[in-house]
Amino acid sequence: MTAPTLTKATGGAPAAPPAAAIPAAGTGQIPPPRATRRLASLIRAGARTAGRGIWASGAILLFLLLWEFGPTYLASASTRVFLPPLHEVLRALGSLIAKGQLQDHLAASLTRSAIGFGIAVVAAVALGLLVAWYRSLDRFLNPLLEVFRNTAALALLPVFTLLLGIGETSKISIVAYAAFFPVLLNTIAGVRTVDPLLIRAARSLGLSNFRLFQKVILPSAVPTIFTGIRMAGTSSILVLIAAEMVGAKAGLGYLIVNAQSSFLIPDMYAGILTVALLGLLVNYLLVAVERHFSRWRTAVGSQSN
Amino acid sequence: MTRGTGPTPKISLRNVGKEFTVRPSKEQPEGSTLTALEGITLDVAAGEFITLVGPSGSGKTTLLDLLAGLTRPDTGQVLVDGKEITGPGRDRAVVFQQYALFPWRTAAANVAFGLEGPGSDGRRLSRKERAEKAREYLDLVGLSGFEDRYPHELSGGMKQRVAIARSLAYEPDILLMDEPFAALDAQTREQLQEELLRIWRSTGKTIIFITHGIDEAVYLGQRVAVLSSRPGRLKQVVDIDLGDRSGDGDVRSDAVFVQHRHKVWSLLHEEVRKAQKAGHAKIRPDGSAPDEAPQLGKGQLSKGQLSKERAA
Ligand SMILES: Nc1ncnc2c1ncn2[C@@H]1O[C@H](COP(=O)(O)OP(=O)(O)OP(=O)(O)O)[C@@H](O)[C@H]1O
Ligand SMILES: [Mg+2]
Numbered sequence: 001m002t003a004p005t006l007t008k009a010t011g012g013a014p015a016a017p018p019a020a021a022i023p024a025a026g027t028g029q030i031p032p033p034r035a036t037r038r039l040a041s042l043i044r045a046g047a048r049t050a051g052r053g054i055w056a057s058g059a060i061l062l063f064l065l066l067w068e069f070g071p072t073y074l075a076s077a078s079t080r081v082f083l084p085p086l087h088e089v090l091r092a093l094g095s096l097i098a099k100g101q102l103q104d105h106l107a108a109s110l111t112r113s114a115i116g117f118g119i120a121v122v123a124a125v126a127l128g129l130l131v132a133w134y135r136s137l138d139r140f141l142n143p144l145l146e147v148f149r150n151t152a153a154l155a156l157l158p159v160f161t162l163l164l165g166i167g168e169t170s171k172i173s174i175v176a177y178a179a180f181f182p183v184l185l186n187t188i189a190g191v192r193t194v195d196p197l198l199i200r201a202a203r204s205l206g207l208s209n210f211r212l213f214q215k216v217i218l219p220s221a222v223p224t225i226f227t228g229i230r231m232a233g234t235s236s237i238l239v240l241i242a243a244e245m246v247g248a249k250a251g252l253g254y255l256i257v258n259a260q261s262s263f264l265i266p267d268m269y270a271g272i273l274t275v276a277l278l279g280l281l282v283n284y285l286l287v288a289v290e291r292h293f294s295r296w297r298t299a300v301g302s303q304s305n
Numbered sequence: 306m307t308r309g310t311g312p313t314p315k316i317s318l319r320n321v322g323k324e325f326t327v328r329p330s331k332e333q334p335e336g337s338t339l340t341a342l343e344g345i346t347l348d349v350a351a352g353e354f355i356t357l358v359g360p361s362g363s364g365k366t367t368l369l370d371l372l373a374g375l376t377r378p379d380t381g382q383v384l385v386d387g388k389e390i391t392g393p394g395r396d397r398a399v400v401f402q403q404y405a406l407f408p409w410r411t412a413a414a415n416v417a418f419g420l421e422g423p424g425s426d427g428r429r430l431s432r433k434e435r436a437e438k439a440r441e442y443l444d445l446v447g448l449s450g451f452e453d454r455y456p457h458e459l460s461g462g463m464k465q466r467v468a469i470a471r472s473l474a475y476e477p478d479i480l481l482m483d484e485p486f487a488a489l490d491a492q493t494r495e496q497l498q499e500e501l502l503r504i505w506r507s508t509g510k511t512i513i514f515i516t517h518g519i520d521e522a523v524y525l526g527q528r529v530a531v532l533s534s535r536p537g538r539l540k541q542v543v544d545i546d547l548g549d550r551s552g553d554g555d556v557r558s559d560a561v562f563v564q565h566r567h568k569v570w571s572l573l574h575e576e577v578r579k580a581q582k583a584g585h586a587k588i589r590p591d592g593s594a595p596d597e598a599p600q601l602g603k604g605q606l607s608k609g610q611l612s613k614e615r616a617a
Contacts, residue, residue, distance in 0.1 A: 197403055200399075200401070203375055203393055204375060204398070205398070206395055206422070220409065296410075296455050296456075296457070297457075
């Protein structure tokens, strides 16, 4: 395993020259070049993976570098005040964590979104199943649902605040509202697209309506419902942060706005960073859950189980 | 094998008719009725294997749905064991052409599907008993070791085996099969035909088997019922006697087989020609006929008027 062979192997046309040269040199010499070649291809593969990894995280790294050095070297002094470099933000984040403030705000936000989200999922799945099952109910409700669905949840924020105050109720409600429609629409779509043949098969086995629902329609609609739940997760966080910015005494949205008005700019960015990470995490989890429940749909998914 | 003449036939169709209302179309704004089946009378003895052939659109699937209890006849009666059927029941099982397996369930869980409710004796099987039965029936159709596979991990032939195992698992007396092997390649089909005969012999089920294949019909059936083109009527029932089929000789090239085959072919050919003359092309696999509406519009008489006339 000498250096020259290695460079030859990694170089332009690696395979032929060493392989042709070695037999003349003696049989005992055959194994090392083979191993060398294998190592070389391993290194190449490793380099490729690493390269791809670097390339994939390149944009993020560049962005973080820009964030770190941009304010100091590129921005004017007045802008620098509103755009602190990354290390200051991280330091602020650290101290927020040390003081336990971040955890409190995060807990407040998470509690609200979990409750609102939970209510929405239960209600939307239940209503969706009813609407999909009873055609007449669908015809009756559909126009109204269309109106509400196309009304941005945030436009209704003042109404929620007026009617329910700025307490927990209004925040949980708006989260529930925002999460409700994606789940509802996907539930309806999921039930509608159940293979009629499967229904026939189940019926021929003498299943009652209830059992048919439980054993055929629901399981078959589950992947689509989870797509709705994933979409709802993203939009419920968005709406919650906005709601907390308008009027709240705790929560990540409050942290951001409060830091801004108290001129604690690094704290503000620390809050934003937390929201971004939270969003990523929630999306990742929901995608994983969705994939788990859809694994029977594709061959790839099932192998991961 | 006795048939028809016994005290009560297993299945008895008495003057069965079925009509469908055709949805209003551009040419036929008020809609019309379509007679799919008319005056079908047929007795099937317990333990008999009867095959059903007929041109596309002659109402074979419609007849099977009636037997399964998925739909009700408009005229006449469908009796099983002398009693009129009121809906689907555990005494009958259906095997569909497109397998109809539940994709979110493994092979074993699919087979266990019919076992999950209370059984015919009102008793519920435990999870373990169900798993055992599923394994037993998967073994019967030659699929042991595939218990944990999902349907998308199985070949077409394997899927149909699972579907057959599922139908057999809750031990119905009657097996209703709608072109179960039509989607399979020739070799797999032959293999499954063989196995179906073996299962039939060992379990003594009454089997009604719909097919497009004349060979298949003659090979499998003790009798072949030929339906006429629409409206489906029973054109003729051909007795098939191939002697002992359990040997491994090539029955299909036997002189007797060829004779029977020709007989069914001629009967069917007449009907197919009639159906073609009536402008009836092949029906889609879901049973819908794309040519239905325009054909109604162009004729001088609508189907509704036609059947009224016929009734008069
Ligand atoms: N639900 C329905 N509504 C209206 N017409 C129907 C319905 N089901 C079947 N038909 C019609 O009844 C006729 C018989 O249909 P059926 O599916 O029983 O035919 P088939 O003999 O099974 O045909 P194939 O061999 O192509 O499967 C067809 O003309 C079809 O269009
Ligand atoms: Mg059919």
